Every structure is written in C-alpha cells, then in structure tokens.
Amino acid sequence: MATVSLHSLVKRYGNVPVVHGIDLAVADREFIALVGPSGCGKSTTLRMIAGLEDISGGEIRIGGRKVNDLPPRSRNISMVFQSYALYPHMTVAENMGFSLKIAGKPQGEIETRVAEAAKTLGLEELLERRPSQLSGGQRQRVAMGRAIVRNPEVFLFDEPLSNLDAKLRTQMRIEIKKLHAKVNSTVIYVTHDQVEAMTLADRIVIMRDGHIEQVGTPEDVFRRPATRFVAGFIGSPPMNLEEATVEDGKLVFAGGEALPLPRQFRDKVEAGRKVVFGLRPDDLYPTGHGIHSGEEAEVHEVEQAVMLTEPLGNETLVFTEFAGREWVSRMLNPKPLKPGEKVRLSFDLSQAHLFDAETGTTLRT
Amino acid sequence: MKSWRLPAPYLLLLPAFIVLAAVVVVPLLLSLYSSFTPFRLTRPDSIWTFIGLRNYERLFTDWEFWVAFGRTVLLLTVALNLEMVLGLGLAVLVEKATRGQRLLRTIMMFPMMFSPVLVGFQFKFMFNDNIGLINNALQGLGLTDQAIPWLIDGTLAFIAILTAEIWSSTAVFAIFILAGLMAMPKEPVEAARVDGCTPWQTFRFVTWPYLMPFAFIAMTIRSLDIARAYDIVKIMTDGGPAKRTEILWTLIARTGYSDARMGLANAMAYIAILLSIVFTAMFFRQLAKARAQIAAEW
Numbered sequence: 001m002a003t004v005s006l007h008s009l010v011k012r013y014g015n016v017p018v019v020h021g022i023d024l025a026v027a028d029r030e031f032i033a034l035v036g037p038s039g040c041g042k043s044t045t046l047r048m049i050a051g052l053e054d055i056s057g058g059e060i061r062i063g064g065r066k067v068n069d070l071p072p073r074s075r076n077i078s079m080v081f082q083s084y085a086l087y088p089h090m091t092v093a094e095n096m097g098f099s100l101k102i103a104g105k106p107q108g109e110i111e112t113r114v115a116e117a118a119k120t121l122g123l124e125e126l127l128e129r130r131p132s133q134l135s136g137g138q139r140q141r142v143a144m145g146r147a148i149v150r151n152p153e154v155f156l157f158d159e160p161l162s163n164l165d166a167k168l169r170t171q172m173r174i175e176i177k178k179l180h181a182k183v184n185s186t187v188i189y190v191t192h193d194q195v196e197a198m199t200l201a202d203r204i205v206i207m208r209d210g211h212i213e214q215v216g217t218p219e220d221v222f223r224r225p226a227t228r229f230v231a232g233f234i235g236s237p238p239m240n241l242e243e244a245t246v247e248d249g250k251l252v253f254a255g256g257e258a259l260p261l262p263r264q265f266r267d268k269v270e271a272g273r274k275v276v277f278g279l280r281p282d283d284l285y286p287t288g289h290g291i292h293s294g295e296e297a298e299v300h301e302v303e304q305a306v307m308l309t310e311p312l313g314n315e316t317l318v319f320t321e322f323a324g325r326e327w328v329s330r331m332l333n334p335k336p337l338k339p340g341e342k343v344r345l346s347f348d349l350s351q352a353h354l355f356d357a358e359t360g361t362t363l364r365t
Numbered sequence: 366m367k368s369w370r371l372p373a374p375y376l377l378l379l380p381a382f383i384v385l386a387a388v389v390v391v392p393l394l395l396s397l398y399s400s401f402t403p404f405r406l407t408r409p410d411s412i413w414t415f416i417g418l419r420n421y422e423r424l425f426t427d428w429e430f431w432v433a434f435g436r437t438v439l440l441l442t443v444a445l446n447l448e449m450v451l452g453l454g455l456a457v458l459v460e461k462a463t464r465g466q467r468l469l470r471t472i473m474m475f476p477m478m479f480s481p482v483l484v485g486f487q488f489k490f491m492f493n494d495n496i497g498l499i500n501n502a503l504q505g506l507g508l509t510d511q512a513i514p515w516l517i518d519g520t521l522a523f524i525a526i527l528t529a530e531i532w533s534s535t536a537v538f539a540i541f542i543l544a545g546l547m548a549m550p551k552e553p554v555e556a557a558r559v560d561g562c563t564p565w566q567t568f569r570f571v572t573w574p575y576l577m578p579f580a581f582i583a584m585t586i587r588s589l590d591i592a593r594a595y596d597i598v599k600i601m602t603d604g605g606p607a608k609r610t611e612i613l614w615t616l617i618a619r620t621g622y623s624d625a626r627m628g629l630a631n632a633m634a635y636i637a638i639l640l641s642i643v644f645t646a647m648f649f650r651q652l653a654k655a656r657a658q659i660a661a662e663w
C-alpha cells in the first residue's frame with residue numbers, strides 16, 4: 001500500500017532551478033508515466049523520489065510518510081536504471097538476491113524468491129552468468145528481476161527500455177504490463193517514448209522545463225490536451241498547429257487563408273483573439289479516405305496540391321501546403337498520389353483544438 | 366658455390382641480440398655461475414673453483430640470512446598492507462573533494478618525486494634521538510621526558526624505516542585506487558543504495574570489488590619495489606645497529622662488497638629473486654581473479 005505525493009517539489013543545481021515546484025498525487029497501485037522532452041527534469045524528479053538526489057524545496061511523501069530526509073534504503077522502493085546498473089562482479093542470481101542478502105534474509109528464502117522472479121522473467125538458464133555475458137535484453141530483465149524480488153511498495157523506472165531494439169522493446173512493454181498486473185505495486189515510469197506511456201500508464205504526466213503541463217489518462221491527454229505543448233508532444237505524427245486570428249465566425253491564417261470557426265468554439269471565442277488552431281493528422285484526410293468520427297462531424301473541404309507522401313502500407317501520410325505551412329494528413333485505404341497532384345482535403349473541424357496564442361492553454365471548456 | 370649467409374631478418378636483429386647478450390644474459394649467467402663458486406673479489410682466480418651447491422647449502426643453515434629474509438617478508442607484508450589501507454583512505458578522501466581536486470592530486474604525488482636516498486636522509490634526521498624532530502616534538506609536548514632511541518632499538522628502527530617507506534610510496538596506491546574510483550560507473554553504487562545498503566555496505570560489496578584490480582596492480586609494483594628496498598634502509602640504519610634491521614639487500618651488499626664474498630652474495634641474491642617472483646606471481650593471480658570478477662575489459 002503506497003501512495004506517492006509530491007508537494008511543490010523543487011530541485012536546484014547551484015542556483016539553477018531544474019524542477020520548479022511540481023505537485024503530483026499518485027494513487028496506490030497506480031501506473032504513472034512521466035514523459036517530456038529531453039532535459040525537462042523527469043530523471044531528476046524520479047531520483048528525488050528515490051532519494052538519490054537531495055530535495056531543494058517542497059516535500060515528498062510515500063505512503064503518507066514524509067521521506068525528504070530518508071536515505072533510499074529506508075523508502076521501500078526499487079528502481080530500474082536506464083543503464084541497468086547491474087553489479088558487474090556478481091552473478092545474475094547474486095544480483096537479484098543482493099537486496100535480500102543485505103536485508104539479512106535467510107539463504108533459503110533468498111533462493112526461493114530469486115528463483116520465482118527468474119521464472120517470471122525467463123532467466124532460469126542464466127542465473128550463474130555474470131552481466132558481461134548477457135545480451136542487452138537479458139541485462140534489462142535482470143535489472144527488472146532485481147527490482148521485483150524485493151516486493152517494494154513503489155517501483156521507479158528510468159527509461160528502462162530505451163537501450164533495446166524496437167522489437168524487444170515491444171515485447172518488454174508487454175512484460176512490464178503483465179508484471180504490474182501481477183505485483184500490484186505503485187509504478188512511476190519515466191520514458192521518452194509516448195507509445196510506452198500511452199500503452200502502459202493509467203495516467204500520464206507530461207513535463208516541460210521542470211513544470212507539469214498536464215496530468216491525465218492516455219485518453220485525456222490525447223483527446224483533450226490542456227496546452228499547445230501537450231497537443232504537439234502527444235501523438236504521432238504530431239498535431240498540425242498553426243496560429244490564426246478569430247474574425248466573425250472564421251479563423252484567418254497569416255497568409256489570408258481561412259477556415260470556419262469550429263462549432264464548439266462559436267460564442268466562446270471573441271473576434272480579434274489570437275489563437276492556435278490544432279488538428280490531428282487523423283482528422284485531416286483526403287476526402288473519402290478518413291476515419292468517420294461520428295455524428296457531429298463538421299467537415300470543411302479544401303483543394304490542395306500534394307507535396308510529398310509517405311506510404312506506410314495500411315495508410316499513407318500526405319503532406320500538403322496550406323496557409324504557408326506543411327500540414328500532415330492521414331490517408332486510410334490509400335491510393336497512389338503523385339507530388340503536385342491536386343486532392344480535396346477534409347478538415348474534420350469537430351475534432352479541432354484551439355489554444356490561446358499567448359499562454360498556450362486550451363480554449364475548450 | 367654459394368656461401369651460406371644468415372637470412373636478412375636475423376642479420377638485422379643481430380646487433381640487438383649481441384648488445385642484449387652482452388649487458389643482460391652474460392652477466393646473469395656469470396652471476397648464476399659464480400653462485401656455485403667460492404668467488405671472492407680479492408682473489409679473482411677463485412672463480413674457477415666449482416663447488417656446486419655448497420653456497421646454497423650453507424645459506425640454508427645460516428640463521429643470519431633467514432632472519433634477514435624473514436624481516437624482509439615482514440617489511441613487505443606490513444608496508445604493503447598499511448600502504449594499501451592508507452592509499453585507499455587518501456583516494457576516497459580526494460575523490461570526495463568537490464573543489465581543489467587537481468591540486469590535491471598533485472600534492473598527493475609529492476613524496477614520489479623525491480629520491481629514496483633523500484627520503485632516507487630526511488627520516489634519519491627526523492628520527493635522530495638527539496637532534497631529531499620527532500623526539501623534539503614529543504618532549505616539547507611533554508609526552509615523554511627521555512630521548513627515544515628510534516634508530517637504535519631494533520623494533521623502533523624497523524618502525525622508523527616502515528614510516529619512511531610508507532610516507533614515500535603510499536601515493537602509488539592512492540593514485541591507482543583514485544584512478545579506479547574515477548573510472549567507476551556511478552549507477553551500481555546508486556543501485557546499491559536503493560537496494561538497501563548503508564554507505565559502508567555500498568563500499569564493501571560494490572565499490573571495493575571494483576577497485577580491487579587497481580589495488581593489486583599497485584601491490585605488484587610496490588612488492589617489487591620493497592623487495593629490492595635498499596636505499597632507504599642503507600641510509601637510515603645500514604642494517605644496523607648490530608644487524609637489528611638487516612634486510613636481504615643490505616646483507617647481500619655487505620657480503621658481496623665489504624666481505625668481498627661475491628659467490629655467496631650471488632647465491633643469496635638468487636634466493637631473494639625467488640621471493641620477488643613468488644610475491645609477484647601471487648599478486649598477478651589475484652589481479653587476474655579480480656579482473657575476471659568485474660569482467661574488466663582490459
């Protein structure tokens with residue numbers, strides 16, 4: 001049973017703040033993913049929770065207990081490092097059993113628990129090897145094994161899959177999901193990879209420059225991004241985002257092109273306001289090749305010349321120019337298109353997002 | 366008929382072979398041979414009298430030789446262990462320093478810059494019972510009211526020599542271990558902290574196994590050094606007084622040059638070399654084991 005909560009958590013290196021007072025409440029047994037661009041403070045936050053990094057301000061509570069000044073060993077956590085951090089001089093079995101040995105558990109119990117973890121992770125054959133005799137994926141599993149034998153209240157993962165190839169990563173992602181269902185601990189999982197975050201997490205925390213931009217379920221952050229940054233960060237290929245000015249029922253772009261103001265924003269956004277219009281590639285498609293996204297679809301069609309296509313097999317990404325900028329659209333049931341060819345593009349405005357141009361926050365209410 | 370000629374590669378290497386033979390192989394063989402003769406520097410023709418293993422037989426029952434031998438082993442063991450502990454401590458402290466680390470590293474190496482002969486003189490002066498710094502300080506502080514006979518009492522003289530050795534060479538350990546500390550990846554240490562280790566356990570189970578090969582390299586180097594430690598002892602006590610601090614090399618030098626019994630001295634030297642080889646082989650074995658353990662890539 002462990003909740004984790006951060007209250008106005010601050011980290012400064014010298015005088016340089018890198019985490020600017022973040023608040024977060026993680027429920028017991030929740031799987032939380034921390035995502036954000038490189039250098040935004042994800043690892044720093046995780047390491048503060050682990051106790052590997054001093055806290056410059058604010059408070060961390062694990063299971064309701066304030067842990068600011070407790071060393072890592074008193075926090076009942078385990079951590080999987082990006083570089084695995086296995087003990088090079090110990091065998092796989094010794095690596096996994098090390099924490100139990102330190103805790104003074106009897107040899108018999110250590111062996112059973114290591115054997116159990118090894119079975120879960122498919123490491124039985126490798127128990128007598130040393131880390132240098134293992135492949136990357138195997139090392140990764142040993143690192144996981146080392147974390148699970150302890151039965152901690154909280155698991156911390158710092159980009160555990162980033163050193164693996166794509167196929168292995170997919171495989172391990174599934175393993176981690178199964179593992180979480182089985183061990184039922186609280187998990188805080190740092191990753192670069194939004195697919196990992198979307199598929200694994202109960203809730204996603206999106207960080208930027210030491211701030212939290214949004215906390216929400218994968219559905220939330222994808223469907224209802226709170227800020228322009230989240231909108232651009234989550235989703236692949238990224239959302240089309242373009243500045244525009246609201247003028248009586250229209251969105252006017254810098255080059256003079258216009259789109260109707262989406263219905264859900266009428267009467268909510270006053271004329272003259274500078275906004276950022278956002279539309280996912282899924283909601284912009286060559287007419288007849290889109291996802292029919294329901295009854296309230298509000299489709300606006302524009303004819304454009306194709307600049308470039310990226311065929312992906314089951315779909316093709318079509319790049320066209322509109323309002324002085326490249327727009328990505330997703331074409332389902334693709335048919336071959338040549339650069340320069342004219343296509344009719346459907347803008348599904350019912351799915352459009354508007355953000356304040358200054359603050360970047362959503363105008364959806 | 367074509368005359369036979371040495372193939373070119375051998376011909377080209379020949380000068381090197383000749384020089385090597387002249388300066389290394391021949392003297393080595395000659396000294397080995399002379400250890401089987403009663404060769405005295407004062408009677409050059411005695412080198413032609415072959416007496417087989419008689420010198421060695423004599424040494425095996427020579428109490429004085431074995432005392433020196435034992436004392437040398439003792440000096441080696443005590444000095445190496447103390448140097449390792451002190452060097453480790455120094456390295457850990459220097460590694461912890463957040464500023465001025467370069468300066469500290471440089472200062473740490475100062476003792477190594479002095480010739481052992483100078484170190485010997487320096488410590489001989491410091492340990493002098495009348496005018497020495499140490500007795501002066503002890504008396505000045507009122508810790509003792511009589512002059513301690515540092516270089517005269519056997520045990521105390523041994524301690525004085527040890528001190529000089531340690532002062533001059535602890536840096537060897539410190540430098541190797543510091544290099545190990547600096548090369549060590551930080552993640553396993555952090556993993557150990559998360560795994561529940563106290564700082565001491567982290568050091569004991571994670572840091573130290575990693576540093577061990579570095580310490581063994583220093584050990585190997587230093588064991589060769591001490592096994593031929595001659596200069597400091599020669600200057601400080603010259604094996605005396607009354608042979609109380611005699612070690613192998615002072616004994617050998619005295620036998621060979623003062624007593625002019627070169628044959629016997631060479632026999633001693635060959636036994637002493639065996640000692641060095643044993644120590645070195647031992648450390649190499651440990652080193653190989655420690656390296657295999659941390660799976661070092663060198």
Ligand SMILES: Nc1ncnc2c1ncn2[C@@H]1O[C@H](COP(=O)(O)OP(=O)(O)OP(=O)(O)O)[C@@H](O)[C@H]1O
Pocket residue numbers: 013018036037038039040041042043044045192
């Ligand atoms: N020891 C340090 N001293 C000074 N600044 C640091 C230190 N460690 C990290 N930083 C800074 O703190 C910021 C956050 O770093 P952090 O490692 O948390 O980023 P991250 O979000 O984990 O990035 P990545 O995705 O690349 O791992 C970065 O700007 C980094 O430069």
Ligand SMILES: [Mg+2]
Pocket residue numbers: 042043044
């Ligand atoms: Mg990081």
